[in-house]
Amino acid sequence: MKKETYYITTPIYYPSDKLHIGHSYTTVAADTMARYKRMRGYDVMFLTGTDEHGQKIERVAKENNTTPKAYVDDIVAWIKELWQTMDISYDDFIRTTDKKHVKTVQKIFKALYDKGDIYKSSYEGWYCTPCETFYTERQLDEGNCPDCNRKVEKVKEESYFFKLSKYQDKLIQYIEDNPEFIQPQTRQNEMINNFLKPGLEDLCVSRTSFDWGVPVEFDEGHVVYVWIDALSNYISALGYGSDEDEKYKKYWPADVHLVGKEIVRFHTIIWPAILMALDLPLPKQVFGHGWLVINGGKMSKSKGNVVDPKILVDRYGSDAVRYFLMREVAFGQDGNFNNEALVQRINSDLANDIGNLLSRTVAMVDKYFDGTLPEQRKATEFDKSIEELSAKTIKSVEKSMEQFLFSDALVSVWEFVRRVNKYIDETTPWILAKDESKKDELSNVLYYLVESLRQISILIEPFMPQTPSLMRVQLGIKEEALTTWESLEIFGQLKTTTVQKGNVIFPRIDLEEEIKALEKAQNVVKEEKEEEKEEDYITIDDFAKVEMKIGEVLESKKVEGADKLLVSQVKVGEKVHQIVSGIAKFYSPEEMVGKKVIVVTNLKPVKLRGVLSEGMILAASEKKGELVLATVDKDIKNGSEVR
Ligand code: MSP
Numbered sequence: 001m002k003k004e005t006y007y008i009t010t011p012i013y014y015p016s017d018k019l020h021i022g023h024s025y026t027t028v029a030a031d032t033m034a035r036y037k038r039m040r041g042y043d044v045m046f047l048t049g050t051d052e053h054g055q056k057i058e059r060v061a062k063e064n065n066t067t068p069k070a071y072v073d074d075i076v077a078w079i080k081e082l083w084q085t086m087d088i089s090y091d092d093f094i095r096t097t098d099k100k101h102v103k104t105v106q107k108i109f110k111a112l113y114d115k116g117d118i119y120k121s122s123y124e125g126w127y128c129t130p131c132e133t134f135y136t137e138r139q140l141d142e143g144n145c146p147d148c149n150r151k152v153e154k155v156k157e158e159s160y161f162f163k164l165s166k167y168q169d170k171l172i173q174y175i176e177d178n179p180e181f182i183q184p185q186t187r188q189n190e191m192i193n194n195f196l197k198p199g200l201e202d203l204c205v206s207r208t209s210f211d212w213g214v215p216v217e218f219d220e221g222h223v224v225y226v227w228i229d230a231l232s233n234y235i236s237a238l239g240y241g242s243d244e245d246e247k248y249k250k251y252w253p254a255d256v257h258l259v260g261k262e263i264v265r266f267h268t269i270i271w272p273a274i275l276m277a278l279d280l281p282l283p284k285q286v287f288g289h290g291w292l293v294i295n296g297g298k299m300s301k302s303k304g305n306v307v308d309p310k311i312l313v314d315r316y317g318s319d320a321v322r323y324f325l326m327r328e329v330a331f332g333q334d335g336n337f338n339n340e341a342l343v344q345r346i347n348s349d350l351a352n353d354i355g356n357l358l359s360r361t362v363a364m365v366d367k368y369f370d371g372t373l374p375e376q377r378k379a380t381e382f383d384k385s386i387e388e389l390s391a392k393t394i395k396s397v398e399k400s401m402e403q404f405l406f407s408d409a410l411v412s413v414w415e416f417v418r419r420v421n422k423y424i425d426e427t428t429p430w431i432l433a434k435d436e437s438k439k440d441e442l443s444n445v446l447y448y449l450v451e452s453l454r455q456i457s458i459l460i461e462p463f464m465p466q467t468p469s470l471m472r473v474q475l476g477i478k479e480e481a482l483t484t485w486e487s488l489e490i491f492g493q494l495k496t497t498t499v500q501k502g503n504v505i506f507p508r509i510d511l512e513e514e515i516k517a518l519e520k521a522q523n524v525v526k527e528e529k530e531e532e533k534e535e536d537y538i539t540i541d542d543f544a545k546v547e548m549k550i551g552e553v554l555e556s557k558k559v560e561g562a563d564k565l566l567v568s569q570v571k572v573g574e575k576v577h578q579i580v581s582g583i584a585k586f587y588s589p590e591e592m593v594g595k596k597v598i599v600v601t602n603l604k605p606v607k608l609r610g611v612l613s614e615g616m617i618l619a620a621s622e623k624k625g626e627l628v629l630a631t632v633d634k635d636i637k638n639g640s641e642v643r
Pocket of ligand 1: 010
């Protein structure tokens with residue numbers, strides 16, 4: 001019989017830097033679901049990957065004296081290694097620099113253009129000259145560059161636009177007709193009320209101000225901008241638009257795109273609109289999860305509070321970290337990450353609850369029956385309650401998984417684990433063992449323990465891929481048929497077994513000592529980063545590359561249509577440089593004339609607002625305060641070098 005398919009995706013990650021525990025969170029969730037669906041008999045396609053184009057990567061690569069491709073290659077290798085250590089069972093890893101992806105994006109762009117859904121116009125945005133980056137109004141930090149906090153300038157460039165506005169009504173209709181499309185429900189309301197109903201604007205989909213992107217084939221100088229490139233990965237990975245599109249035919253539409261809450265909008269408005277324009281089916285669901293936060297705040301490199309998942313996996317193993325991520329936070333909501341909570345959960349849920357249950361059980365079978373469980377069973381009242389709870393647990397795990405309620409699923413499993421632990425205390429096997437006439441009763445109790453543990457090992461498998469086999473080795477379960485999800489259906493599939501005492505699967509951790517050691521390990525990373533920063537120093541040779549000279553402002557006037565810009569003619573020695581500066585708010589053209597200023601004379605000329613600028617006039621500024629021209633202490637001939 002042909003298996004039903006299940007296509008699940010994570011967002012593709014920006015490889016501008018190494019990933020942190022927040023990124024692992026999305027990926028572990030997707031992996032857990034993929035593993036669960038495989039166990040339920042689906043033909044699963046689980047896709048993840050990297051979103052490698054754009055100005056930021058171009059800039060970071062330059063700062064690292066390398067090419068964008070070489071830069072991302074390194075980070076992508078690191079990411080793949082991380083996923084391997086976290087047991088992420090992706091079926092495909094798409095990189096937006098893959099040839100097949102680039103071709104698909106070009107094809108999609110052209111198809112939308114031919115249809116009239118992409119048209120040429122001009123883009124107005126804010127430009128930060130030192131960072132060489134464009135920002136939208138919303139991205140600005142109180143009107144300044146969100147990266148360096150300096151003043152930004154309004155600039156215009158020729159761009160292609162996608163007619164997003166055309167799809168507004170169709171999208172509202174679709175979302176209303178398909179209540180399962182956006183999950184959780186709160187995100188759906190947010191999309192309709194905050195974005196769709198107020199009206200959609202057409203979307204800028206190409207840029208000319210940087211090169212690191214998919215080239216627009218029919219218009220040299222334009223590269224495809226962010227979202228068409230990134231979102232198309234979900235179908236380019238399946239071979240859409242190529243001769244090898246079997247996977248596309250088999251798996252599309254996706255069953256679910258798992259995404260963080262801040263990109264739900266792109267996945268439920270822009271992506272469906274692109275698909276509608278291409279006459280392609282829409283994904284069945286977009287699930288927006290919450291963020292993992294640190295002390296209530298966002299994790300970010302600039303705050304220095306990012307948690308490195310590799311350190312945690314090295315210390316506690318992948319299963320413990322995965323368990324914590326899925327158990328601690330209700331998927332869909334934000335949740336706090338902290339070291340104490342992680343270690344406490346390892347101690348209580350893993351070492352105490354499940355670890356103890358396993359070692360007590362195995363030790364008793366070993367002690368009372370020489371390791372081999374007799375093959376007979378006669379249920380008592382106690383046992384029936386275990387059987388009933390097992391059936392209830394399986395049902396509730398299945399129900400929770402259908403709704404991405406990972407934490408609820410684990411809560412149910414652990415209720416069962418704790419109940420079984422309590423069953424040991426209720427049935428007191430050590431007392432039964434003293435009475436030869438209670439041998440059957442004793443073997444029955446132990447049988448219930450082993451069979452419950454067999455079931456638990458299956459229930460936790462999507463979350464913790466390594467622990468079940470460790471448990472099964474100790475329980476003596478070798479038969480494949482006893483490890484499947486179907487085998488949960490009947491309590492009592494296991495007939496007999498020979499256990500094998502083994503190591504503790506989750507050793508207890510001394511909380512206080514561990515937190516100190518863990519923080520030290522995390523600080524080591526911080527210290528290393530600080531050392532790396534040392535390499536950020538420039539050498540005297542680097543400095544010597546910057547040519548600075550004294551110049552005299554001969555003339556200055558406002559740049560038309562740009563209220564922050566002045567264009568000045570500055571005499572430097574024999575040469576006159578035309579320089580555009582963002583100082584109009586602080587100096588009038590009249591004030592500028594006659595000033596002796598410091599000029600960077602060997603900057604590559606650029607056009608700002610269409611006006612040629614051949615250098616930079618230096619000015620000092622407080623973080624967000626006014627600009628003050630840097631000038632010289634005594635009168636000195638213009639053209640003199642500044643060093
Ligand atoms: N490249 C885009 C996605 C394009 S998808 C067509 C992007 N990349 S990202 O690397 O910035 O983020 C990838 C995912 O990681 C997002 O879903 C984001 O929500 C998630 N997370 C990043 N930090 C996170 C937390 N602190 N907590 C939970 N998820 C977090 O956006």
